[in-house]
Amino acid sequence: MSAAGSAAKQGRVLIIAGSDSGGGAGIQADIKTVTALGGYAMTAITALTAQDTRTVHAIHEVPAEFIALQLRVVLEDIGADAIKTGMLHRADIIEAVVEALEKYAPDVPLVVDPVMVAKGGASLLQPSAAEALRTKLIPRATVITPNLPEAEVLSGMKVAVEADMAPASERLLQLGPQAVLLKGGHLPGDALVDLLRDSRGAQRYSDTRIDTTSTHGTGCTLASAIATGLAFGLSLRDAVAQARSYVRKAIETAPGFGHGHGPLNHAHTVTGKA
Template sequence: MTPTALTVAGSDPSGGAGIQADLKTFSALGAYGTAVLTALTAQNTHGVTGVHPVPAGFVVQQLETLLDDVAVHATKLGMLGSAEVVRAVAGVLAQRRPGPVVCDPVMVATSGDRLIDDDAVAAVRTDLLPVADLITPNVPEAAALLDAAPAPDVAGLHAQARALLDLGPGAVLLKGGHLGGSESVDVLATAAGTVESRRPRVATTATHGTGCTLSSALAALAARADGPPDWAPLVETARTYLQRALTEGAALRIGSGHGPVHHFAGIWPA
């Protein structure tokens, strides 16, 4: 059976983030991509100028209609937008279980634009995290979910990753890109403990959609896994894919702000 991944997220007209980034990543990593839209956005490489949400009832209709017909082997959640949509999606996932669920709790765009309100943050914390097999917050998102100050260093990443694990997800990948330094350090927390994943920091402005790309890479790899995913090696594979996409993103020359990573680096002709 063809490995099939689902993204439940918003649309990005510039193609670097959201469902567009997710579907490109699924394709690059050998998974057939399906998508349920939660919002239309007006955005480019400089930022978001507007969000048009999809009503929760229609999000559910998209999900249930798809799952009635298509076997989904892993699901990635991105921008859900409102508390109503968060709770509706969590309800469907609890009933239907479309493969391992990778939740990127999208709250702030790379440009700094806020994409989710306080009620939705609370709904993610109470309703969504317990049905997620892996969550992939960055430093500000982890702080919002924990109602705490952002982690100041790698030791703080370990502590906050363990604290997030206590909220109910199966595993936590806390991304440390906001900490700065010569290395980008992520911390994976599971029931077995915490481990670090390190990569050299890439000096580039082509960073649009990095979070979407990493979480959708993990979903694609989970869809292709034989049995329940072992997150530690999948994180390394996904980060290697993202590292190349970041390194070669500037060569695309898309837009005049924070351009996208190159989802097809090594696949497209040089």
């Protein structure tokens, strides 16, 4: 049996995502999050980006076969207690990832963050990859974590008000994941509402909105925090609650770097500056 098949929950999180040279999102945010929550982060990098707080300036491709190799060697040697995917921008990458997970980590919890657009507006998913994401990766997920624009693409329905979130989450659940965490950050108003739906029903989470531009990488951070909770054996609902609390404090104590959407304070659990 490979290390990936171990029953022990040791906090090992394998992240499959793109690199953010600005450090606020992507692999960099993922590693910081897993580490700050006491886990052990490993990576399979799917793309290199020249990115700052304002936009993605360029993307350098990583061949799908090399991504698959990263997955194989890490899973065969170290193993994983949870896996998180982020930027998977081409159909062949998604197919390679699915094939590797089926072969080396079929029973490991999988958090899928269906990254489509960067905070600055740059597209991070080729149109041809959306169908592969919908039909090949999402059905394997323990939970998917779309924001509202991503949910609209995946579900084919408009999500403009909170009342739209319930039917949208139901439609997304029909794609095959075990659960859907629909993030309501794009809704207007002072309340920030997320909706978790699984076979047990729906759980609504609500907080007051924080007035800040330091929101770069929130989706990456939340998904990795959920994966870390699962990697330590938490239930999904407990992992989501812990992750939301961690992200909120990271936003509240953000350092204020950059001239666009600034990064979070991922290290607030470590430095005590919160």
